Amino acid sequence: MNNQQNTYEVAIIGAGVCGTALLYTLSKYTNINKIALIEKNTDVALVNSHKNSNSQTLHFGDIETNYTLAKAEKVNQAASLVKYYLLNNDPQQKIYTKYHKMVLAVGKEQVAKLQERYQEFKQLFPELKLIDRTEIAQIEPRVLQGRDTQEQILALYTPEGYTIDFQKLAQSFLNNALNNKTKTIDLMMGKKVTQIIKQGNYYYLNIEGKTIITKAIAVMAGAHSLLFAKSLGYGLDYALLSVAGSFYFAPEVLNGKVYTVQLQKLPFAAIHGDPEVDDLTRTRFGPTAKVLPMLERHNYTTVWEYFQTAGLSIKAITSFLKILADPIIFRYIVLNFIYDLPFIGKRLFIKEVRKIIPTIQLKDLEFAQGYGGIRPQIVNLKTQSLEMGEAKLTGDRAIFNITPSPGASTCLQNAYDDTEKLIVFLGGEYSFNKKQFLDDLLVNQVMSK
Structure with missing residues (x-):
């Protein structure tokens, strides 16, 4: 193998909150020494981890x-890792x-x-x-x-x-990783991976005219992860139903978070109200949920990539039609599409907000222009049904995280799980100090309260 300068033990594709959480975990708790972090945008967490693109919860x-109860127990432990990271950092x-x-x-x-x-x-x-x-x-x-x-x-x-603010959390993970001067961490920001090729025991990543070589890859690129996986022959029986969330703003009407009861059969979040993370004079209501054929919200260049990922096969089209034919889901999707329309949208959406704030007036609601992200829902083409929760594919020394569940709340648990796999991929000379990881984030939690 030539060109040691461009050779890495692990390459992470995607610098959202999950990609940076993995980088932080690898840098602090393993003996992996050389890591590449590749991000097509010029800064971390500018897509679904950005405060404008998620519910901040x-x-x-x-x-x-x-x-x-079983899922809550699992999610509670995962979210507690993030909670105590924040309390400590x-x-x-x-x-x-x-x-x-x-x-x-x-x-x-x-x-x-x-x-x-x-x-x-x-x-x-x-x-x-x-x-x-x-x-x-x-x-x-x-x-x-x-x-x-x-x-x-x-x-x-x-x-x-x-x-x-999950973007700031991602920046914190990155800063803490870079503070470890014993490791070589190369940031490749504003660089897009155009192709991944596996040759022998290595992956070759083409990055806008440059090629790097790595022993293992972790693709943490949201909906794009399935596109990368399919290019390597993984996840061929899956497609994506991209669900876009939008929000409305109102004046400060809540002192904390107020949720409504989840509707049965719907895999989408119920409407809730939250104080805005960086502007306490505003309350954010949402999310709405509408199906859009794109991998990133507000980025129309990803429409073609969506169809590459979803596939235009008869099986894919039949699966989508079967899912949307459910009268409860169909009604919900149509209604939520209308919520985003000018004039009529907020006149319908205000009925949902009044379940929380009965006296709110039409003039109080303002569509949050430019807010909202994409939450990819996995479609199993074999069963022609939606698969709820986490979507993760594992290949030969390769991990593809399509969507964690429930979102950024489980970023450190995902990092823990993925680090375990990467250590196995790399072989016996590598180790992961799990005890220190858990001691830092869970065992010492009483001291942090």
């Missing part, structure tokens, strides 16, 4: 009513803000379900509690103003709510 599974709270959060149950049926859920989840989340109308009014007065006094209402409440 650290998900634990406590008030996400679409989570089973961001004492001035430049990356995150802590709020309370609650999920509202309105009506007899939802109230009964929330009461049942509390009994099931209270052991896992000891700070979670049920609060009634009086307590809700004290914590979030606007939620009760103008609401029918005969309407049954209940909430699951916790003080453990975190709003995070």
Whole structure:
């Protein structure tokens, strides 16, 4: 093998919050010495990890009513890694803000379900509690103003709510990785990987006229990861349903995060309201969810890449039609498409916002222009169905993270899992100090509170 200067042990493609979390983990907790981080944009986390492109929420599974107890237990541990990283590395709270959060149950049926859920989840989340109308009014007065006094209402409440600027978190991961002067970390920002070729025991990455060589690759490029995987023969039985989320702004009407109960059968987040992470005078409501044929929101050059990824086969088209033929999903997709339209959009969306703030007026809502990202939903072409949760493919010394679940909240858990795999890929001389990783982020958590 020639040209040691351009040869690496691991190359990471994609510098979002997951790619930088992996870089941080490899640099601090392994004896991997030479790593390349390649990002087609000029800075980290400018796509789905950017604050404009996601709901800014650290998900634990406590008030996400679409989570089973088993999933909540898994997500809680993963999100706790991020929580304690922030508590240890961001004492001035430049990356995150802590709020309370609650999920509202309105009506007899939802109230009964929330009461049942509390009994099931209270052991896992000891700070979670049920609060009634009086307590809700004290914590979030606007939620009760103008609401029918005969309407049954209940909430699951916790003080453990975190709003995070995931771009700043990604920058923190990167800075901490670069602080390790014993490692060689080459940043290739503003450089696009145009081709990956596997020859023998190495991968050759063509990067705009330059070629680098690496023993292992970790593709953390969101929806683009499946495109790279397919180019190497992996994931051929998968396609993507790209779901775009949008938001509306309102004046400051909430003191913390307020969620609504998840609709059954829908893999998309229920409408919620959050204080804006960097502007406390605004509340953000959303997300809406509409299907768009692109891999990146607001980037129309990715439309063709979407069709390359999704495929134009009969099997792919049949799968999409079967999924969208479900009347509940079809109605939801159509309605959410309308939410983004001028004039009529907010006149329909305000009905969803009034489930949280009954007195909000049309003049208070403003479409968040330029906000919202793409959440790729995996379509299994064999079963012709959506696959919920994490989408990850593993090949020969190659990892392709298409979407973590639930998003950036699990970035450090994904980094832990991927580091384990990369160490196995690289062989016996490499090691991962798992104990130190967990000691830093979980064992010492009591001291961080």
